[in-house]
Amino acid sequence: MIVLRDILYRVGMEAVVGNTGVTINKLHFDSRKVELNDAFVAIRGTLSDGHDYIKMAVNKGALVVVCEELPKDIVNGVTYVQVEDSKMALAYMAANYYGNPSEKLKLVGVTGTNGKTTIATLLYDLFTKAGFKVGLLSTVKVMVAEKEFSAIRTTPDSITINSYLKQMNDEGVEFCFMEVSSHGIAQHRTTALEFAGGIFTNLSHDHLDYHKDFAEYRDVKKRFFDELPASSFALTNADDKNGLVMLQNTKAKKYTYALKSYADYQAQILENQFTGLLLKVNDQEVWSKLIGNFNAYNVLAIYAASELLGLETLESLKIISELNSVNGRFQYVVSPNDKITAIVDYAHTPDALKNVLETINAIRTKNEELITVVGCGGDRDKTKRPKMGHIASALSTKVIFTSDNPRTEDPEKIIEDVEAGVAPQNFKKTMSIANRKQAIKTACQLAGKNDIILIAGKGHETYQEVNGERSDFDDFKIVNEFLKQQNR
Template identity: 80%
Template sequence: MIKLKDILYKVSLEAVTGSTDITVNAIHFDSRKVEFNDVFVAIRGTISDGHEYIEKAVENGALAVVCEEMPENVINGITYVKVNDSQQALAFMAANYYDNPSENLKLVGVTGTNGKTTIASLLYQLFTKAGFKVGLLSTVQIIVDKESFKATHTTPDSLTINSYLKKMNDAGVEYCFMEVSSHGIAQHRTTALNFAGGIFTNLTHEHLDYHNSFAEYRDVKKRFFDELPASAFALVNVDDKNGRVMLQNTKAKKVTYALKSVADYKAQILENDFGGLLLKVNDQEVWTKLIGHFNAYNVLAIYAASELLGLSTLESLKLISELDAVSGRFQYVISEGKITAIVDYAHTPDALQNVLETINSIRTKNEELITVVGCGGDRDRTKRPKMGHIASALSTKVIFTSDNPRTEDPDAIIEEIEKGVEPQNFKKIMSVTNRKQAIRTACQMAGPKDIILIAGKGHETYQEVNGVRKDFDDLKIVTEFLKELKK
C-alpha cells in the first residue's frame, strides 16, 4: 500500500480531479489487470489507445486514473490525473512504486543496432566470474543473480524493469547490465532509471518500420546519452561516425573505443580463426573464444566498461579469456563429416555482412559457404533486398527461406529479398519457404569442410506464423540433420 501522491513524485501534472492523498495497491496500464484500489495509466500504443479503456478500468476497481486526456464522464470518488505524456509518467511512477531500485546498484545500459545482447550478456558473465552478484536485462533472458526469467522484449516496460531491479536489490545484486532498445528509449521505458554508464555499439539500418527516418532513429539513441547523469560514463565506438554524435550533449564522462580510429581504448586483431581471437588491447594481449572482427569490438567495449566500473586491467583480461559465446551469437557445431554449421542472430544487413565477412576471412576459399536466411514479417521491408544482395554476394550458395513471417505471406517476403540479388549471383540462389526443409537442404548440399550459416533467428526457439509461436530451434535442427545424414 502506498500513497498516490508519493507515486506521482517527479511526474509533471497538468490537472488533478479528486485527491492524491489516497492509498493505492498497484499500478497497471492494462485495464484487464486492474483490481480494487489500483491506479490505471492510460497509454496511447501503436495498436490500441488506453484512454478507451478508462471506464473498464474503473469498473474493475481502479481508484485513480492517469491520462493525457480527461474522460467525458468523470466519476465521483475517482481521482483523475492529467499529464502531458503517460509513458513518461508511468516511468516515474514505476520507479517510485518500487522505491527507485536503480539507485541501489550500478546499472549500465547498452544501446546500438548490433552487439547489445552480446555485450550485456558477456558483462554479466564477466562480473559474475569476478565474484559479484549481477543482474541482466536482455533480449535472451532476464537474470537476477543466478535466477533466470524469460524475456519478452529487448527493453521491457517500466513496471517490469523496476520490478526486476527491486528483485535485484532484495538479492543483493551490485551490478546490472541492460539492453536499451530505440523503442524503449522512445517510449520512456528507461526514463527515471539511474544509470552508472551507457555503451554505444554502432548504428545501422534497423527499425525504420517504427522510426520515420534514420535521423530520428539516431536521435532517439542519442537521447539516452543526453539523459545520463554527470556521475555516469558514456562509452562509444568512434569507428562508427554516430559515436561522436552520441557524446555531443551528454553530461557523462566521455570515453571512446575503436579498432581503426584514435580512441581511449584501442584493439588490434592479431589472429582470427574458428578457435577464437587473439587481440592486442591497449598494449596488452588477450585471447578470447569469441570469433570475428565484430566480436573484437564487443570484447573492447567489455574491457573498457569493466575498467570504468573498477576492475583492474589484469583481472579484466583474465576474465575475458574465460568468456563463453552468447546463445545464438556465432554458435557453431562441427559434424563428424567436418561440416561447420553456424547459427547467428544476424537479422540486419550490417549484422549479416559482418558474419559473412568474418567467415570469409577465416575460410580458405576451397570450401562452400552455404547461407540460409530470411527476413521477419511485419517489420522494416526496405532492408529485405539489401539482405538478399549481401547474402548472395558473400556466399557461394544461398537458400532464401522463411524467418518469422508473422502475418505476412512468407513467399512474398522471399520475393522482396530476391529483388536485391544482382544478375551475376542468380545462379547461386534458391528458395525453400519451409525453414526446416531449407536447413535440411543446406545439410544435404554440404560436403566435408563446407560451412553452413543459418542467419536471422539465433537464440529464438520459436517461429511465429499468424500470431502462433511454434517450437523451432535452428541450432537443434541443424545438429539433428547433420547427425541423421551422417555428415
C-alpha cells in the same frame, strides 16, 4: 499499498480531479490486469489507445486513472490525474512505486544496432566470475543474480524493469547490465532510471518501420546519452561514423574504444580463427573464444566498461579469455565425420549479416562452400529485405532464402522482397524454400566435407511465429539433428 502522491514525484501533472492522498495497491497500464484499488495509466500505443479502456479499468475497481485526456464521464470516488505524456508519467510512477531501485546499484545501459546482447550478457558473466552479484536485462533472458527469467522484449516496460531492479536490490545485486533499444528510449521505458554508464556499439539500418527515417533512429539513440547524469560514463565506438555524435551533448564522462581510430581503449587483431581471436588490447594480449572482427569490438567494449567500473586490468583480461559466446551469436557446431561447420547467428539486419559473412570469408580457405540460409521477419521494416538478399547472395557461394518469423505476412511475398535485391550475376547461387526446417535440411544435404553453413536471422529464438501463432523452432537444435542424421 502506497499513497498516490508519493509516486507522483517528478510527474508533470496538468490537472487533478479527486484526492491524491488515496492508497493504491498496484500500478498497471493493461486494463485487463486491473483489480480493486489499483492505479491505471492510459498509454497511447501503435495498435491501441489505453484511453479507450479507462471505463473498463474503473469498472474493474481502478481507484486512480492517469491519462493525457480526461474522460467525459468522471466517476465519483476515482482520482483522475491528467499528464502531458502518459509513458513518461508511467516511468516516474513505476520507479517511485518500487523505491527507485536503479539508484541502489550500478546500472549500465548498452545501446546500438548490433552487439547489445553480447556485450550486456558477457559483462554479466564477467562480473559474476569476478565474484559480484549481478543482474541482466537482455533480449535473451533476465537474470537476478543466479535466478533466471524469460525475456519478453529487448527493453521491458517501465513497471517490469523496476520490478526486476527491486528484486535485484533485495538480492544484494551490485551491478546490472541492460540492453536499451530504440523503442525503449522512444517510449520512455528507461526514463527515470539512474544509469551509472552507457555503451554505444554501432548504428546501421534497422527499425525503420517504427522510426520514420535513419536520422530519427540515430537521434533516439543519442537521447539516451543526452540524459545520462554527470556522475556516469559514456563509452562509444569511435570507429562508427555515429559514435562521436552520441557524445555531443552528454554530461557523462566521455570515453572511446576503437580498432581503427585513436581512442581511449584500442585493440589490434593478431589472429582471427574459428577457434577464437587473439587481440592486443592497450598493449596487453588476450585470447577470446569469440570469433570475428565484430566480436573484437564487443570484447574491447567489455574490457573498457569493466575498467571504468573498477575491475583491475589483469583480472578483467583473464576472465575475458574464459568467456563463452552468447546463445545464437555465432554459435557453431562441427559435424564429426564430414567436418561441416554450421553457424547459427541472430544477424537480422543488413550490417549484421554483412559482418558475419565477412568474418566467415576472412577465416575460411575458399576451398569450402559457404551456404547461407536467411529470411526476413514479417510485419517489420520492408526496406531492408532487398539489402539482405543482395548481401547474402554476394558474400555466399549458395543461398537459400526462407521464412524467418512471417507473423501475419505471406512468406512467399517476403521472400520475393528479399530476392529483389539479388544482382543478376548472383541469381544462379540462390534458391527459395519457404519452410525454414526444409531449408535447413536442404543446406545440410548440399554441404560437403569441410563446408560451412550459416543460418541467420533467428539466433537464440526457440520459436517461429506464423499467422500470430508461435510454435517450437530452434535453429541450433534443428541443424544439429540434420547433421547427426547425415553422419550415421
